[in-house]
Amino acid sequence: SQQGEEDPQALSIQEGENATMNCSYKTSINNLQWYRQNSGRGLVHLILIRSNEREKHSGRLRVTLDTSKKSSSLLITASRAADTASYFCATDVYGQNFVFGPGTRLSVLP
Amino acid sequence: DTGVSQDPRHKITKRGQNVTFRCDPISEHNRLYWYRQTLGQGPEFLTYFQNEAQLEKSRLLSDRFSAERPKGSFSTLEIQRTEQGDSAMYLCASSRDYGYTFGSGTRLTVV
Numbered sequence: 001s002q003q004g005e006e007d008p009q010a011l012s013i014q015e016g017e018n019a020t021m022n023c024s025y026k027t028s029i030n031n032l033q034w035y036r037q038n039s040g041r042g043l044v045h046l047i048l049i050r051s052n053e054r055e056k057h058s059g060r061l062r063v064t065l066d067t068s069k070k071s072s073s074l075l076i077t078a079s080r081a082a083d084t085a086s087y088f089c090a091t092d093v094y095g096q097n098f099v100f101g102p103g104t105r106l107s108v109l110p
Numbered sequence: 111d112t113g114v115s116q117d118p119r120h121k122i123t124k125r126g127q128n129v130t131f132r133c134d135p136i137s138e139h140n141r142l143y144w145y146r147q148t149l150g151q152g153p154e155f156l157t158y159f160q161n162e163a164q165l166e167k168s169r170l171l172s173d174r175f176s177a178e179r180p181k182g183s184f185s186t187l188e189i190q191r192t193e194q195g196d197s198a199m200y201l202c203a204s205s206r207d208y209g210y211t212f213g214s215g216t217r218l219t220v221v
Contacts, residue, residue: 031208033209042213045211090210097155097158098155
């Protein structure tokens, strides 16, 4: 199975609501990153959190990392229709390349 | 345009034909990666270059796949004797330190 797995697989919310996505992984990591992908497009880097960090913010994004539980969460506050996309976590495992999970498909309904 | 460029955006080919994709990374990025993504899945690592050296290849990269990065600049990914299972989005990314910058990908359809 994959190193990182996002949960839920799909999420539908109303515009203005908050969206929370989770990522679990198996082995120790150097850092964890979140990416967004609009349908049929490349991935856009959102935020990186290092293994010694617990929380990071970037605009409407908030990422937490719990290395004891090997999990991370991405919170998007005050969601907009333009946030509709797939969101992937990618783990940087020491000495290896980034490993992506299968993603969470977020739909923000107007 | 200072992003990662991939060419072509779309490629339709007949089974058994060879195809070649090109990736132009951000100029100051010394690392270049190729990933493959199928519908509904996350990207899967194929191979990685640091400058012109190919440092790692995934088991997904069969003998029909070859990648080059001459002079440590642009990279090409060639698939020989394409099969229907090769149909996917091929993504290129470059980086310098942390965080990848991805191109828009080349969507390959093998018919």
